[in-house]
Amino acid sequence: MDLLVPEVGLLVWNSIAFLLLLFLLAKFAWKPIMKSIHEREQSIDDALNKAELAKQEMARLTSQNQDLMQQARAERDEILKQAKTLKDSILNEAKKQAQVEGSKLIEKAKIEIENQKKVALAEVKDQVSTLSLEIAERVLRTQLDDKSKQEALVANLLKDVELN
Amino acid sequence: MDFNQVFMSKVKKVIVAFTLLIAFLSIKNDTFAQVDTVSSLPVDTAVTATHDAGAVANHDGGNTEKEKGFDITSFIFHHISDSHFFTLFGHGEHGFTLHLPIILWTDQGLVTFSSSAFKFNDDGKEVVEKNGQRFVMAHNKIYYANATPNEHGAFVSHVEKDGAEVVTNVRPLDFSITKNVFSMLLSVVVLVVMFTSIASSYSKRNGKSPKGLQSFLEPIILFVRDDIARPNLGHKYSAFMPYLLSVFFFIWMNNVLGLVPFFPGGANVTGNIALTSVLAVCTYLITTFKGNKHYWKHIFWMPGVPVPMKIFLAPLELIGTLTKPIALAIRLFANITAGHILVMSLLCLIFIFNSLWIAPASIFFAVFIGLIEFLVAFIQAFIFTTLSALFIGMAVEDHH
Numbered sequence: 001m002d003l004l005v006p007e008v009g010l011l012v013w014n015s016i017a018f019l020l021l022l023f024l025l026a027k028f029a030w031k032p033i034m035k036s037i038h039e040r041e042q043s044i045d046d047a048l049n050k051a052e053l054a055k056q057e058m059a060r061l062t063s064q065n066q067d068l069m070q071q072a073r074a075e076r077d078e079i080l081k082q083a084k085t086l087k088d089s090i091l092n093e094a095k096k097q098a099q100v101e102g103s104k105l106i107e108k109a110k111i112e113i114e115n116q117k118k119v120a121l122a123e124v125k126d127q128v129s130t131l132s133l134e135i136a137e138r139v140l141r142t143q144l145d146d147k148s149k150q151e152a153l154v155a156n157l158l159k160d161v162e163l164n
Numbered sequence: 165m166d167f168n169q170v171f172m173s174k175v176k177k178v179i180v181a182f183t184l185l186i187a188f189l190s191i192k193n194d195t196f197a198q199v200d201t202v203s204s205l206p207v208d209t210a211v212t213a214t215h216d217a218g219a220v221a222n223h224d225g226g227n228t229e230k231e232k233g234f235d236i237t238s239f240i241f242h243h244i245s246d247s248h249f250f251t252l253f254g255h256g257e258h259g260f261t262l263h264l265p266i267i268l269w270t271d272q273g274l275v276t277f278s279s280s281a282f283k284f285n286d287d288g289k290e291v292v293e294k295n296g297q298r299f300v301m302a303h304n305k306i307y308y309a310n311a312t313p314n315e316h317g318a319f320v321s322h323v324e325k326d327g328a329e330v331v332t333n334v335r336p337l338d339f340s341i342t343k344n345v346f347s348m349l350l351s352v353v354v355l356v357v358m359f360t361s362i363a364s365s366y367s368k369r370n371g372k373s374p375k376g377l378q379s380f381l382e383p384i385i386l387f388v389r390d391d392i393a394r395p396n397l398g399h400k401y402s403a404f405m406p407y408l409l410s411v412f413f414f415i416w417m418n419n420v421l422g423l424v425p426f427f428p429g430g431a432n433v434t435g436n437i438a439l440t441s442v443l444a445v446c447t448y449l450i451t452t453f454k455g456n457k458h459y460w461k462h463i464f465w466m467p468g469v470p471v472p473m474k475i476f477l478a479p480l481e482l483i484g485t486l487t488k489p490i491a492l493a494i495r496l497f498a499n500i501t502a503g504h505i506l507v508m509s510l511l512c513l514i515f516i517f518n519s520l521w522i523a524p525a526s527i528f529f530a531v532f533i534g535l536i537e538f539l540v541a542f543i544q545a546f547i548f549t550t551l552s553a554l555f556i557g558m559a560v561e562d563h564h
Binding site: 017025033 | 267303339340341344345348355362363367386389402405406409414436441442497
């Protein structure tokens with residue numbers, strides 16, 4: 001039964017030693033150790049979180065890049081399309097204008113031709129009348145060489161006049 | 165828990181080993197039945213007359229009938245109990261012994277002298293006179309000496325009680341640095357040096373990975389934190405970490421030191437009820453002073469039960485708060501003491517059978533049990549710390 005009865009001296013020494021140990025370790029060992037371990041864990045957590053964030057950022061950037069590329073491609077297509085329509089429209093416009101211009105020119109030419117024609121006709125008329133007058137003069141000269149014929153004509157003419 | 169697996173497999177192995185041991189012993193008994201008829205008696209009464217064993221048995225009381233025999237019980241109990249000497253090797257005057265100081269608080273004040281004054285006499289036959297007072301040592305305890313010796317030459321009086329002789333002399337208060345105190349102080353020094361050194365390497369290598377001793381101890385510290393403190397204490401764990409870590413490493417260190425068979429180990433520090441009760445009282449004080457009102461309400465006025473039941477439960481719960489630390493103290497003490505007794509008993513088989521041929525088996529089993537004891541050293545430290553954390557956790561738990 002000796003074993004189950006604690007010795008007073010041992011109790012005292014054990015209490016002193018254990019409390020001393022507790023005090024010394026708590027102050028000089030556990031506090032800095034636990035703090036350091038805690039800080040390290042925190043920093044590891046932080047680093048992992050940061051890595052995760054960086055990964056997300058990466059993914060975001062990649063998708064953004066892709067978006068940008070797509071957008072750029074779409075823009076390019078749009079620009080090309082616009083250019084094509086513009087070209088078409090310009091071409092059409094030009095064609096139309098050319099047509100208009102052409103028809104205008106044709107019109108002008110027609111008018112000019114008409115005018116020229118008129119002028120030519122007038123000239124022809126003039127010449128015809130001059131020619132006819134000359135012919136008539138020559139005819140008359142030849143016909144009115146003798147006196148009788150002149151008198152007959154005059155008489156004829158006078159007759160006509162009276163009729164009018 | 166992670167240890168279940170280990171427990172299960174180890175327990176099976178232990179059972180197998182013991183079955184083998186018992187089978188082996190029964191064969192041996194039959195073989196030596198003619199020459200050793202008393203070997204089937206309980207070990208503490210087995211008497212084998214032998215000259216070499218007799219040499220080891222001189223601390224065997226004044227019992228005349230066992231004078232030449234080998235008293236296993238006293239031999240083993242001598243080894244597991246405290247002592248004023250620390251034998252490095254050899255025996256008595258033929259060996260090398262560290263004489264530890266004796267510090268007594270007597271009727272006339274403080275008395276100190278070296279334990280060498282007793283000249284290794286443990287039967288109360290060597291009287292030491294100091295400050296006009298006379299002291300004798302019997303069974304490693306210091307008594308005031310009688311004026312005259314009895315018929316065996318001892319200056320102490322005995323009384324027969326439960327088949328054992330009890331010394332009736334008055335004892336002074338004994339604050340000696342005994343083997344246990346010496347070993348424990350040594351472990352305190354080792355622990356403080358070890359952990360302050362790793363604390364400094366923590367501050368030196370702040371934020372970096374652990375190195376050397378630090379990397380050996382850090383997993384254990386984290387084990388105490390993550391597997392003992394956190395599951396039982398929840399978010400309040402950090403306030404109790406210093407206590408739990410100190411208890412864990414103190415018990416573990418002393419358990420392991422106790423298993424080392426030579427100086428400075430070998431003292432049965434954690435197998436002494438004094439140390440385990442000091443630790444258990446610390447846990448008890450923490451639960452008592454840190455307990456919140458829910459804890460006390462559950463003890464004195466259990467919610468959710470009828471009033472007569474509340475009155476009936478209050479004393480039971482109050483006793484329960486005391487039985488927890490008592491169980492803590494006895495569990496550690498009994499486990500470690502049992503381990504020491506087991507190893508010593510296995511080694512004593514050689515002397516019980518009085519045969520050198522039993523030595524290989526005896527040593528094999530002693531080594532085997534010794535290895536298991538290393539596991540037990542850790543497990544008992546773990547259990548004590550876990551239960552402390554559990555009791556503290558119950559006291560500080562938030563109720564919703």
